[in-house]
Amino acid sequence: MRLIKYDNLYNDALSELDRFFDRTFGSFPAFPGMMTREDPRGFRVDLNQDADNYYVLAELPGVDKKDVSIELENAVLTISGERKARGEDGAESAIRFSRSITVGDDVLAVKVKAKLDNGILTVTLPKREERKPRMISVS
Amino acid sequence: MNEQVTLHENKTPETRAQRPQRFLKPHYEVQEQKDAYHVRVFMPGVAKDGVKITLEKDRIFVEGSRREWTGASWKPIFREIPDADYRLQLELNVDIDESRIEARTESGVLDLKLPVSEAARPRTIAVE
Numbered sequence: 001m002r003l004i005k006y007d008n009l010y011n012d013a014l015s016e017l018d019r020f021f022d023r024t025f026g027s028f029p030a031f032p033g034m035m036t037r038e039d040p041r042g043f044r045v046d047l048n049q050d051a052d053n054y055y056v057l058a059e060l061p062g063v064d065k066k067d068v069s070i071e072l073e074n075a076v077l078t079i080s081g082e083r084k085a086r087g088e089d090g091a092e093s094a095i096r097f098s099r100s101i102t103v104g105d106d107v108l109a110v111k112v113k114a115k116l117d118n119g120i121l122t123v124t125l126p127k128r129e130e131r132k133p134r135m136i137s138v139s
Numbered sequence: 140m141n142e143q144v145t146l147h148e149n150k151t152p153e154t155r156a157q158r159p160q161r162f163l164k165p166h167y168e169v170q171e172q173k174d175a176y177h178v179r180v181f182m183p184g185v186a187k188d189g190v191k192i193t194l195e196k197d198r199i200f201v202e203g204s205r206r207e208w209t210g211a212s213w214k215p216i217f218r219e220i221p222d223a224d225y226r227l228q229l230e231l232n233v234d235i236d237e238s239r240i241e242a243r244t245e246s247g248v249l250d251l252k253l254p255v256s257e258a259a260r261p262r263t264i265a266v267e
Contacts, residue, residue: 047217048209059184
């Protein structure tokens with residue numbers, strides 16, 4: 001019997017390729033017109049954390065603040081929106097994009113904040129107080 | 140071996156200024172308009188003061204440096220956004236009116252308007 005790894009190329013062939021191209025060439029997006037589809041890998045995101053918060057960063061150049069919507073359901077953060085572009089004849093067209101990433105399940109959903117600055121969206125997700133690690137002293 | 144590990148741990152995290160600079164070629168679009176070329180360069184994270192545009196003969200260089208956008212205490216869980224600045228070089232094959240070049244940045248996009256010089260514009264010649 002042959003052992004087949006779960007993370008093999010056939011499960012998600014494109015993710016492996018995307019990673020390879022991104023690491024090698026690192027352009028945004030890898031191909032012009034990549035954002036024309038509703039592509040789950042349409043834009044880059046970062047996920048960071050410190051003791052108090054999770055921080056999600058997303059590259060959204062040329063996107064207006066009011067065209068971005070952020071949704072948190074359970075531990076999944078979905079960033080979606082549209083980028084408006086003006087064609088040669090002046091006609092406006094919109095390109096939709098959406099991406100979901102998993103954050104921790106200890107997020108205090110009501111205190112989530114987001115800001116869009118120079119094309120980088122920063123979402124700050126505070127962690128719940130009762131879920132933080134705490135020191136217990138032996139009495 | 141052991142020594143190396145402790146050395147690494149003692150090192151304070153590098154700031155962006157200390158790291159060797161790396162560059163990415165940004166995504167860009169060129170649109171031909173009636174009397175100008177409109178170039179849009181997508182450089183997320185670059186503010187107005189981080190953009191440098193140089194024109195040299197028939198080449199235009201665009202450099203965009205990003206600000207430090209991550210907090211010092213942040214620990215990455217996963218990162219896709221490369222830690223690099225942008226650099227783009229475009230060759231111009233038409234005469235551009237240098238004095239009338241317009242550039243502005245908005246939400247991480249640099250809009251460049253390169254007007255075609257009077258001499259390079261198509262003109263109709265009337266038959267006498």
